[in-house]
Amino acid sequence: MFMFHHFMTADGHSPRDALRLAQLWMLDPHRRPPLEMPAVLASRAGNPGLSEVSVWGALTHQGR
Numbered sequence: 001m002f003m004f005h006h007f008m009t010a011d012g013h014s015p016r017d018a019l020r021l022a023q024l025w026m027l028d029p030h031r032r033p034p035l036e037m038p039a040v041l042a043s044r045a046g047n048p049g050l051s052e053v054s055v056w057g058a059l060t061h062q063g064r
Helices: 002-009 015-027
Strands: none
Touching: 002 015
């Protein structure tokens, strides 16, 4: 969820593109947290289990 909002606000992507970028970020085994990510989330960003689709696959965007 954090990365979805990051890609929308910090990078200015549309909701559709931000969701796709967040998905790709989660799948990247070498993902790095952005500097503005809260420390509690950043400390867990490298967890290899986060790439499992069951962890993040239910996130959808409804609306514009």
